[in-house]
Amino acid sequence: MSDAAGPSLTTQTDVSKIISVDAMGGDNGPATVVAGLSQFLRTASDAHILLHGPEERLQKLIDKRGLSSRVTIRHAEDVVAMTDKPSNVLRHGKNTSMWSSVEAVRNGEAGVCVSCGNTGGLMAISMMRLRKAEGVNRPAIACLWPSRNPQGFNVMLDAGADIRADQDDLLTYALMGASYARNAFDLDRPRIGLLNVGVEEHKGRAELKVAHDIIGRSAAAGAYDYVGFIEGGDLPSDKIDVIVTDGFTGNVALKTGEGTATLISELLRSSLMRNPISMLGALFARGSLNHLRRRIDPRRVNGGVFLGLNKTVVKSHGSADATGIAAALNLAYRLGQTGFSDKLAARVASAATLAQDISTDISAD
Numbered sequence: 001m002s003d004a005a006g007p008s009l010t011t012q013t014d015v016s017k018i019i020s021v022d023a024m025g026g027d028n029g030p031a032t033v034v035a036g037l038s039q040f041l042r043t044a045s046d047a048h049i050l051l052h053g054p055e056e057r058l059q060k061l062i063d064k065r066g067l068s069s070r071v072t073i074r075h076a077e078d079v080v081a082m083t084d085k086p087s088n089v090l091r092h093g094k095n096t097s098m099w100s101s102v103e104a105v106r107n108g109e110a111g112v113c114v115s116c117g118n119t120g121g122l123m124a125i126s127m128m129r130l131r132k133a134e135g136v137n138r139p140a141i142a143c144l145w146p147s148r149n150p151q152g153f154n155v156m157l158d159a160g161a162d163i164r165a166d167q168d169d170l171l172t173y174a175l176m177g178a179s180y181a182r183n184a185f186d187l188d189r190p191r192i193g194l195l196n197v198g199v200e201e202h203k204g205r206a207e208l209k210v211a212h213d214i215i216g217r218s219a220a221a222g223a224y225d226y227v228g229f230i231e232g233g234d235l236p237s238d239k240i241d242v243i244v245t246d247g248f249t250g251n252v253a254l255k256t257g258e259g260t261a262t263l264i265s266e267l268l269r270s271s272l273m274r275n276p277i278s279m280l281g282a283l284f285a286r287g288s289l290n291h292l293r294r295r296i297d298p299r300r301v302n303g304g305v306f307l308g309l310n311k312t313v314v315k316s317h318g319s320a321d322a323t324g325i326a327a328a329l330n331l332a333y334r335l336g337q338t339g340f341s342d343k344l345a346a347r348v349a350s351a352a353t354l355a356q357d358i359s360t361d362i363s364a365d
Contacts, residue, residue, distance in 0.1 A: 016336045017046055019329060020110035022101040023053035024079040025117020026325075027318045033116065034061040036325025041070050043326075044333055050110050052076045052097040076100040080117050082318060086124035098122060102129050105311045111336035114303075114328055116316040123161055123306065130309045133345040138162045138169050139308030140247070141315065142180050143254055144331075146261075148238040151185040156235065156243040159304050160251035170194065170211035170244055171218060176307040176344060177242035178224040183338040184331075185241070189223060193230035193240035195249060204229070215244070303328035305335065312341045 021037065023030040030053055037049055048070055051058055055075040062071050076097040080089050093099045098117050105113045106129045115122050123139070132139060140158035147154040157173050157180075158165060165173070174192050181190035194212055196204040201212065212229060219226045227240055235243060235253065245253070272278050306313040312335050316328035335341075 015108060016111040016339065017333075018048045018050055018110040019332050019336065020050045020101045020104040020113045021052065021329070022098045022113070022115035022117055023051050023058055024076075024097040025115045025122075025318065026316070026320060027082070027116075028321065030058060031061055032320075032322055033325055034058070034065060034067070035322035036320070036329065037071065038065045038067060039322055039326035040329040040333075041067065043330070047333055048072070050074055050101075050104050052100040052104070053079075074100055074104065080121045082118050084118055084121055086118075086120040089118070089121035090124050090128060093121065093125065099125055099129075102126055102313065105313070106130055112312045112314060112332040114314045114316060114325075114332050116318050116320055116325065116328075118318075119160065119315055122313065122315055126306055126309055126313045130311045130313070133308055133310055136172055136176075136308035138165065138172075139306055140173050140176060141250075141304040142177060142307050143250075143304045144184075145235055145243065145254075145257065147236045149241065151187075151241075153185070154235065154237075154241055154243055155181050155184070155190075156245070156250055156254070157307060158245065158247035158250050159254050160247045161306065163246065163248035163251075165207075165246035167207045167211040167214055170207070170246070171214045172308070173244045174215045174218070174224065174226075174242070175222050177244060178222055179344045180305065180307060180340070181241045183335060183340045183343065187241055189225050190241040191225045191227050191239070192219075192242045192244060193227050193234060195235075195243055195245035195253075196229040196231065199229045199231060201229070211244075303331040305331070307344065310341065310345060312336065 021033065023033045026033055037051070041047060041049070050072050052074045053076055055073050058073050062068055062073065076095060078093070078096040080093055080096045080098045098115055098121060101113050101115055102125050104110045127139065139161050141161045142155050142157035143159040144153040145156050146152065155177050157177050178190045178192060181187050192215060194208065194215060196208055201209070216226045230240060230243065232253065234240060235257070272281070304315045306315065312332070314328050314332040316325055320328065
């Protein structure tokens with residue numbers, strides 16, 4: 001139903017259960033987004049969606065799947081293209097579905113925003129409309145990395161919000177990542193690792209060495225355990241829960257991991273279909289192979305969370321299919337239910353003064 005068709009969702013349900021969704025940002029169009037909504041809503045019986053985009057087009061898709069009672073459409077005529085520069089989006093994007101979806105969270109109509117659209121544009125709008133939390137210099141994108149841990153994933157940030165990060169930024173990422181891990185995985189004391197070219201303390205850039213000291217000294221106040229430097233091979237390990245790095249390194253690692261997972265899946269399928277004997281073996285091992293496929297499926301970890309803002313925004317892959325979009329919505333819903341954005345802002349703000357004091361002490365040493 002559109003806004004004009006009845007009372008607003010906020011008069012019917014808790015705002016934390018409402019997700020604001022940009023229907024138009026993905027590579028596969030709004031039909032895929034609505035298919036993902038359908039999958040998600042089957043598992044979240046009390047969730048509601050505020051869907052942004054051309055009303056007439058979206059209404060047909062919603063009606064076809066019988067979702068009118070669970071979805072409110074907010075009309076937005078324009079779309080942020082993947083090729084649009086962030087500066088252009090800020091100047092001319094007020095009538096887009098992306099802007100509208102963020103604005104709904106800013107106005108308290110929804111608890112979390114989800115978009116498959118242009119990452120730079122979404123970050124620019126989010127920073128402008130939602131503002132950075134106190135004590136945050138550079139927001140970060142946190143992604144989930146499949147791991148050997150009981151929860152099945154490690155948190156990695158930054159995954160590409162900003163290619164730069166000094167020692168104070170890396171400490172902030174550690175604090176935000178720890179807060180995210182607590183709320184996403186119910187971990188009382190997340191284990192933090194700082195990504196480097198080696199685990200020895202003399203290796204790495206100067207800012208990494210200072211960050212190593214600051215993050216270690218802040219562990220007690222931040223309620224996390226610091227394991228020190230880690231290497232690329234530790235990303236899927238069970239020795240850490242949170243991986244801290246700059247956005248350039250994190251984004252390269254993320255895209256490499258996703259590409260490798262897809263390659264392994266394709267090579268495995270090709271090998272199993274090579275001849276009748278291998279096909280018979282695949283039939284007997286079907287259960288184990290399906291389990292492996294689910295563990296390495298990039299769609300299951302779709303959804304990067306923008307950390308360091310006053311509200312929560314989840315960025316889905318632009319190429320996500322319905323399963324991937326449903327995964328991003330599930331993540332957004334869980335974070336909305338825990339009151340994550342308020343907890344994160346309080347944690348970072350309380351630690352900002354501590355970080356400055358530690359940095360001053362180190363400079364004086």
